[in-house]
Every structure is written in C-alpha cells, then in structure tokens.
Amino acid sequence: MRQNITGVISQPNPILAVKGNNTAGGENFHVQAWNFTSVAWDVLMAAPFTSSNVYHNVSLAPSYLTAGTVLVRFVDAATMDTTRWALSLDFVAVVITNDQPTLTNAGVSPISGSLATSFTFFVRYTDTENNSPAFVNLTLDGLPYAMSENNTADTNYADGKNYSLTRVIGIRGVFNYSFSTRATSGDVTPVSTPVRQVSVLNRVPSITNAIASDSIHTGRSYWRDFNGTDPDNDTLAWSLSTNASWLSLGPANGTIWGVAPGARSTFFVNVTASDGFGGFASVNYTLTVGNVGPTISNPIVSDSVHNSRRYIRDFNGTDPEGDPLAWSMSTNASWISLGPVNGTVWGIAPATAGLFFVNIGLSDGFGGSASNNYTLSVGNLAPSISNPIASAVAFRRASFVRDFNASDPEGDMLTWSLRTNAGFLSVGAANGTAFGVIPNLMTSYWVEVTVSDGFGGSDRVNFTLSIVNRPPQATLTAPLVAVENDTYQGTFVGTDPDGDTLWWTLRTNATWLTIDPMNGTLRGPAAYGVYFVNVTARDPYGGVAYRNITVTVSRASAPPPPPEPPIIAGGLAILALGVVALAIPVFVATAARRRRDLEQAFLFDSSGAVRMRYDAPGAPFNETEVMSLLGAHDRSQTDTISAEPHTLHLVHRKEGEWVLVSRSADPARVVKAAEPLFASASKDWTVHVSVEEPSEPSA
Structure with missing residues (x-):
C-alpha cells in the first residue's frame, strides 16, 4: 500500500508518525520511504507494528523530503503465501518538532571572594532550531539580572553562544544563583539551570606592630599602642586578657597603659582586635617588670699615688634606663672621700707608704647596682x-x-x-x-x-x-856634636804641672860633663869620643822626666862628623839612659816610617805612678791627658780606650800596667811593636832600645 504526504513545511527535524496495529494472526508490514537522492525505497521501520494501536515515529532525513512531499509505502513483511495481511492505520503524517533551548557551561569565577571581589557569572545558550533567546538571566539571591552576550556578531545559536555578567556582591554571605532563558520562537518554554552557590567571605584584620615580649621599669608608667588594619575596612574593637591587673586597654584605639608595680614580676598580655564579623587578630606577649642595673664604665684593678700628694680618681657610670645614680664607698683609707653625685674619689695621701682597699658602689635607686673594688698603693719611686x-x-x-x-x-x-x-x-x-x-x-x-x-x-x-802625682816635663836643648877641648854646654828646661820644685841628675859615660842640679845646665870640656847623655828631672813625689841624646866629639884637627844616631833594625833610632828603680826612662824616637804602630807608651806601677814613658816624634798626648782618659773609664772592664783617631791599648804585665798609644786598633801589632820596651823595663838603664816597625805601613 502506498501513501503520499504533501504540504510538509520546511522546518528542521521532520518526523514520520504512523499510528496503527496489525490484526492478530495477520502479517506485519515494513514502513518504507522514497529516497529522492538515491532514487530508491528505504526501510525506515522494519515490522514495527504490534497488536496494540500505538504511534511509531522515525526522523526523516532531507533526502526523503522534496517540495513538501514525502512518499511512504507499507510492504508485507512476509513472503508471498496464503496468509492474509491485516493492518489497521489510524494516522499517517509528517510532524515538524521544535526542541527547547539549553543552558550549559554555567558557573562563576571566582567561586568565593571578598566584599571587593568582582564575580563573573557565565553561561552558554544553545538552540538547535537557531532560535534566539528572549532573555538570558542570572538569578542571584532571588534577584534577576540580565546577562550580556559576549559576542554581538555571533548569531548562530545552534552551536551555542556565551553570555556573562560581572558583579560585585558587596555583602558577606553564601548566595544562591541560577541561570534562566526562553526562546523567542519555536519552543518558548522557559529553561533554567540548577541552583548553585557563591560565597563572599569576611577578611580578618591584622595587628601591624605585634611583639613577643616587652619590659617596663619598676614603678614607671607603661604605655604600648597597638595598630590594627582590616582589609574590609571594618571598624575594629580591641579587648585585653592579662594577669596584670594594673593594665588597661582603650577598646577603640588598642592602647595599653598602666603604672608598673614596685616589685619585679612577669605578666602575660593577650590583646585582640575584632572586626564584628567573626574575624579577629591577636598578639600574645610577655611583659616583664624589672630594672636593668647601671654599669661603671671605667673600672680599675689597682691604682697608686705618691706619698703626701693629692689623689683624685673620677669614676663614670651609665644606666640604660636613665635612672639617677648615687655613688658610695667603703675603704680603709680614711684620708679619701667620695662625691656621691659624680663618683669622684679624692684626698691627700699620707707621708708613709701603705696599701689600701677601696670599694666603689653605684646604685640606680631601683635595686640595680654596680661596684668596682681596687687596691690603692701609697708609695714613692726612688730616683x-x-x-x-x-x-x-x-x-x-x-x-x-x-x-x-x-x-x-x-x-x-x-x-x-x-x-x-x-x-x-x-x-x-x-x-x-x-x-x-x-x-x-x-x-x-x-x-x-x-x-x-x-x-x-x-x-x-x-x-x-x-790622688796621683803628675810627673814633670823636660826639654833638652843641647848640641849633638862637639869639638875636642871645646866647652860643651846644654840646657835642660823642666816644668812640673803640680808646681813642684825640680832637681836634675845626670848619667853619662862622658866623665868630663857635669850638670847643675838646680837649673839643669850641662857643662864641660869636650873629650874625643861618642857619649850617651841621660838627663833626668825629678820632683819630690817620684815624678821624673828623661831626655837622652848621643854626643859625638870629634878631633880638633878634623872636621866634626855629622850627627848619626844609631840605626836600629826596623828603622827607628832611640837613645836611652838607664835609671834607677822608680825612675822614668823617656825614649825619644828620632826616625820613623810613615806610620808607626807605636806612638807613645806609659808604664804604671802598682801605685798608679808613671815608671817609664816612650814618645815618638809628634806624640799625641801629655801625661795629664792620658791620666784623664784613664780616670774616665773603668779599666777593669776593657782592654782598649778609644781616643779618636788613637786607641789606648791596656796591657798588664808583671812589671806593671802598660798604656800603648797607637793609631792601629790591632792589639797584636801594637804589642809586637812595644816588645823592646817590655824587654828594657826591668833594667836600670838601656842604650839603643829598638822598637820594631812592621815592614809595611799600617793600613
């Protein structure tokens, strides 16, 4: 059986609706539709009928509909047989349906916030028939708010369109919200989403200057101001919990004040700031009532003062809390006092030496103290x-x-x-x-x-x-040559630094020669020969001065020979006459090399008197100067005495102490040069004493 359905309107979602049933015992039928695209019949419902009279629906694709016409036929589901078919149809039609719009992707961001938070509510509107919405609303806490489309150029509702609304709720709490809509055409039944919740939370205050501990001086006023802030600008109320009954709190400003007790103690203090909406902040701290003692900034362990002199010592003290300080003292030094305000100790020391203790105390009036204990010595340091x-x-x-x-x-x-x-x-x-x-x-x-x-x-x-005697000094003026039978005359001039009267003696092998003992004049008729002449000047205290010469007397008929002093090995000629014990031989060097290792020699006996003396030409010192140099030094501690550019070498021998004067600082060289003097020191008189010189001049 075939049936044409015409006049189908051009709307989406056409549905073929067939209502009917098959007779009991009859055969079933397939429902087919003509496919205008494939040009063939397609089975849309295979044997759908039952004995019950019901609707059977199937969607029609666009290929089954053309120009508002749908071609339908009913085909016996069985093969050709003798069983009769029995189909009763009550309704055959094409129905155009219209779906309700849908709301998806609904929500809010953020899901919770504060009074200042901007909440963005969002939802997606979809209508399969592309029907525009009559409205898209947000219902927040029972109040509707129209939402705005995100993209005004988007007119395709079939694939969905986004709507949103941003709003500051501004009050604390948990609020219900949902979204609702209705299409402007088609199915205009209102649609809404399930109820959801968004939260506006309270933000708690904070105390910006919290502390963990605090302290106050005993008996002083205590004051502490706490500051609080609230992010929601709520008015804060302050409260106090403490075991310090002497404390009070300003409920509006967070200021704690009170007068601390006089005794040391420790208290707990809990301060709370509340915003009236369940939010609060607190600070818990320990409050110590006490006193920090002073310190003495310049303590000492010991001190001293001169006998009978003024003693003063200023001590300095500091107190970290600025307490007025008082000084005190305990001591066994009754002669000192203390300034109780300035910490200054003063007094006049006794004339006798002594040792005293001094204890200095410093107090702040609140039980704090410091002390300095020291020893004070009274004495004198000797010159x-x-x-x-x-x-x-x-x-x-x-x-x-x-x-x-x-x-x-x-x-x-x-x-x-x-x-x-x-x-x-x-x-x-x-x-x-x-x-x-x-x-x-x-x-x-x-x-x-x-x-x-x-x-x-x-x-x-x-x-x-x-006290020693200074020996005399003598100068001999006498010719070294004479002519036989002529009167020979010479003059011996002497001086004594001590002003002693001198007398003169002569030792010679010239029997024809005499000396005036009072004025030292030599005189006599010369006899042929070579003679040594030793003239001595003496003072009453053993001081002597020698002068030795060699006199050559020539024959009257012959010219006088030139004076030739004996030449001794080493190049030094010395004329000397023997003397009795305790007399002073004086050796005069008449020739020398460029530089001598020995320029002067003095032999001192055990009494400190000069027993023998040797002078080279240009001898640098007189006896007074030598005695002064020796007296200025401790000769037991040294072997040399410097007298620039000379050196006095001290040599101890059995005959006495020698003082050898030389420009050389080499003691071995100087002693070697003096060996002829050492050898002659024990003789009564000596002629031609040789003083050896080195083969090369001293460096």
Missing part, C-alpha cells in the same frame, strides 16, 4: 743616678769637679748630699756636682754621693778618689 762611677783620679793641688746626673720617675725635686773622708770635697745640693781643691798629698779617699727625692726615695754612688 736614680744615671752616671755612677767606681773610681776617679785627681792631681795634687788641682781642682776636682765631678758632675752627677739623676732623674726621678715621678718628677720629684731632688737634693744631693755628700759623705766622705775627703774634707776638701763639697757637693752642690741642687745640681749634684762634687768639687774641691785637691791637697798636696798622694793618697786615696772614699766618697759617697746621695740623691734624695724628699719622700724617702734615694740613690747613691760610692767611688774611690785617688
């Missing part, structure tokens, strides 16, 4: 003499002056005094100079010079003052 000597040498009838120097570490004024058996000596009490005129007596004295500082401190020097 010292900077140039002591062990011995000194002076000459008879000469002025003696010795200046001593001393220093005192504390600057005390010094006074000098003298003890001695030398009654002619005095000392300058202010300058330490010992002075006097030496008597005409060769002896030794003990001398003690003391310097005192007036406070029991002193220093002294003990030395021996030896």
Whole structure:
C-alpha cells in the first residue's frame, strides 16, 4: 500500500508518525520511504507494528523530503503465501518538532571572594532550531539580572553562544544563583539551570606592630599602642586578657597603659582586635617588670699615688634606663672621700707608704647596682743616678769637679748630699756636682754621693778618689856634636804641672860633663869620643822626666862628623839612659816610617805612678791627658780606650800596667811593636832600645 504526504513545511527535524496495529494472526508490514537522492525505497521501520494501536515515529532525513512531499509505502513483511495481511492505520503524517533551548557551561569565577571581589557569572545558550533567546538571566539571591552576550556578531545559536555578567556582591554571605532563558520562537518554554552557590567571605584584620615580649621599669608608667588594619575596612574593637591587673586597654584605639608595680614580676598580655564579623587578630606577649642595673664604665684593678700628694680618681657610670645614680664607698683609707653625685674619689695621701682597699658602689635607686673594688698603693719611686762611677783620679793641688746626673720617675725635686773622708770635697745640693781643691798629698779617699727625692726615695754612688802625682816635663836643648877641648854646654828646661820644685841628675859615660842640679845646665870640656847623655828631672813625689841624646866629639884637627844616631833594625833610632828603680826612662824616637804602630807608651806601677814613658816624634798626648782618659773609664772592664783617631791599648804585665798609644786598633801589632820596651823595663838603664816597625805601613 502506498501513501503520499504533501504540504510538509520546511522546518528542521521532520518526523514520520504512523499510528496503527496489525490484526492478530495477520502479517506485519515494513514502513518504507522514497529516497529522492538515491532514487530508491528505504526501510525506515522494519515490522514495527504490534497488536496494540500505538504511534511509531522515525526522523526523516532531507533526502526523503522534496517540495513538501514525502512518499511512504507499507510492504508485507512476509513472503508471498496464503496468509492474509491485516493492518489497521489510524494516522499517517509528517510532524515538524521544535526542541527547547539549553543552558550549559554555567558557573562563576571566582567561586568565593571578598566584599571587593568582582564575580563573573557565565553561561552558554544553545538552540538547535537557531532560535534566539528572549532573555538570558542570572538569578542571584532571588534577584534577576540580565546577562550580556559576549559576542554581538555571533548569531548562530545552534552551536551555542556565551553570555556573562560581572558583579560585585558587596555583602558577606553564601548566595544562591541560577541561570534562566526562553526562546523567542519555536519552543518558548522557559529553561533554567540548577541552583548553585557563591560565597563572599569576611577578611580578618591584622595587628601591624605585634611583639613577643616587652619590659617596663619598676614603678614607671607603661604605655604600648597597638595598630590594627582590616582589609574590609571594618571598624575594629580591641579587648585585653592579662594577669596584670594594673593594665588597661582603650577598646577603640588598642592602647595599653598602666603604672608598673614596685616589685619585679612577669605578666602575660593577650590583646585582640575584632572586626564584628567573626574575624579577629591577636598578639600574645610577655611583659616583664624589672630594672636593668647601671654599669661603671671605667673600672680599675689597682691604682697608686705618691706619698703626701693629692689623689683624685673620677669614676663614670651609665644606666640604660636613665635612672639617677648615687655613688658610695667603703675603704680603709680614711684620708679619701667620695662625691656621691659624680663618683669622684679624692684626698691627700699620707707621708708613709701603705696599701689600701677601696670599694666603689653605684646604685640606680631601683635595686640595680654596680661596684668596682681596687687596691690603692701609697708609695714613692726612688730616683736614680744615671752616671755612677767606681773610681776617679785627681792631681795634687788641682781642682776636682765631678758632675752627677739623676732623674726621678715621678718628677720629684731632688737634693744631693755628700759623705766622705775627703774634707776638701763639697757637693752642690741642687745640681749634684762634687768639687774641691785637691791637697798636696798622694793618697786615696772614699766618697759617697746621695740623691734624695724628699719622700724617702734615694740613690747613691760610692767611688774611690785617688790622688796621683803628675810627673814633670823636660826639654833638652843641647848640641849633638862637639869639638875636642871645646866647652860643651846644654840646657835642660823642666816644668812640673803640680808646681813642684825640680832637681836634675845626670848619667853619662862622658866623665868630663857635669850638670847643675838646680837649673839643669850641662857643662864641660869636650873629650874625643861618642857619649850617651841621660838627663833626668825629678820632683819630690817620684815624678821624673828623661831626655837622652848621643854626643859625638870629634878631633880638633878634623872636621866634626855629622850627627848619626844609631840605626836600629826596623828603622827607628832611640837613645836611652838607664835609671834607677822608680825612675822614668823617656825614649825619644828620632826616625820613623810613615806610620808607626807605636806612638807613645806609659808604664804604671802598682801605685798608679808613671815608671817609664816612650814618645815618638809628634806624640799625641801629655801625661795629664792620658791620666784623664784613664780616670774616665773603668779599666777593669776593657782592654782598649778609644781616643779618636788613637786607641789606648791596656796591657798588664808583671812589671806593671802598660798604656800603648797607637793609631792601629790591632792589639797584636801594637804589642809586637812595644816588645823592646817590655824587654828594657826591668833594667836600670838601656842604650839603643829598638822598637820594631812592621815592614809595611799600617793600613
């Protein structure tokens, strides 16, 4: 059976609706439709009928519909047989359907926020028939709000279009929201989404200057201001929980105040700031009531003061809390006092030495204190003499002056005094100079010079003052040649540095020659020959001076020979005459090389007197100068004495102490040059004593 359905409107989703049933026992039928594209019948429903009279629906593809016409036929489902078919049709039609629009992708971002949060609500509207919405609404907390399309140029609703709304809720709470819509045509039944929730939360306040601990001085006013902020600008209310009953809190400003108790203690303090919406912030801290003690910034362990001098010591104290400070003292030094306000200790030290304890106390009036315990010594540092000597040498009838120097570490004024058996000596009490005129007596004295500082401190020097005789000095003016039978005459001139009267003696092998013992004049008729002449000047104290010459007397008929002093190995000619014990041989060098290793020699006996003397031409020192050099040094501690450019070499031998004067600092070279003098020292007199010189000049 075939049926044509015409007048089908051009709308999407056409549906073929067939209502019917087959008779019991009858055969079923297939429902077929003509496919205008493939030009063939297609089975749309295969044997759908039952004994019940019901609708059977199937969607029609566009290929089954043309010009508003659909061709339908019903074909026996069985093969050709004798069974009759039985089909009862009540309704055959093509129905155009229209679906409701849908809302998808619904939600909000963020899902929670604060009073200031902007919430964006969004949803997607879809209508398969491309029907535009009459509205898309957000229902928030029971109130509808129209939403805006995201893209006004998008007019394809079949594939979906997005709508959104941004809103600041502005009040705290949990709010229901949903989306609703309705198509402008087609199925205009309103559509809505399930109810969802969005939250506006309260933001808690904060205390911006929280602390963990605090402290307050005993008895002082305590004040602490706390600051709080609320991100929602809520008004904050402050509250206090503490065991410090003396504290109060301003509920509107967060300020804590009170007067601390006088006793030390520790308290807990809990301060809370609330915003009235369940939000709060708190600070919990420990409050200590106490006192930080002062300190003495310049303590000492010991101190000292000079006898009878003023003592002052200023102590400094600081208190970290600015408390007024009071000073106290305990001591066994009754002569000192303390300023209770400034910490200054002062007093006049006793005249005697002593050791005292001093305890200095510092208090802040709130139980805090500091102390300094030290030892105070009263005493005196003695002066010292900077140039002591062990011995000194002076000459008879000469002025003696010795200046001593001393220093005192504390600057005390010094006074000098003298003890001695030398009654002619005095000392300058202010300058330490010992002075006097030496008597005409060769002896030794003990001398003690003391310097005192007036406070029991002193220093002294003990030395021996030896008075020695200075030997005379003599000059012989006499010819070295003479003519037989002529009167020979020479003059021996002598001086004595001590002013002693001199007398003259002569030793010679010229029996024709005599000397005036009072004026030293040589005189006599010359006899042919070669003669040694040793003239000696003596003072009453053993001092002697020698002059030795060789006189050659020629025959009267012959011219006088030139003077020829004996030439000795080493190139040095020396004329010497023997002397008795304790006399001083004086050797005069008449020839020498460019530089001599020995320029002078002095032999001292055990009494300090000069026993023998040797002078080369141009000898640098007289006996006074040598004695002064020796007296200025401790000869027991050295073998040489420098006297630029010369060196005095000190040589100790059995015959006495030799002082060898040379420009050479080499003691071996100088001693070797003096060996002829050493050899002749034990003889009464010696002629032609040789003083060897080195083969090369000294460097």
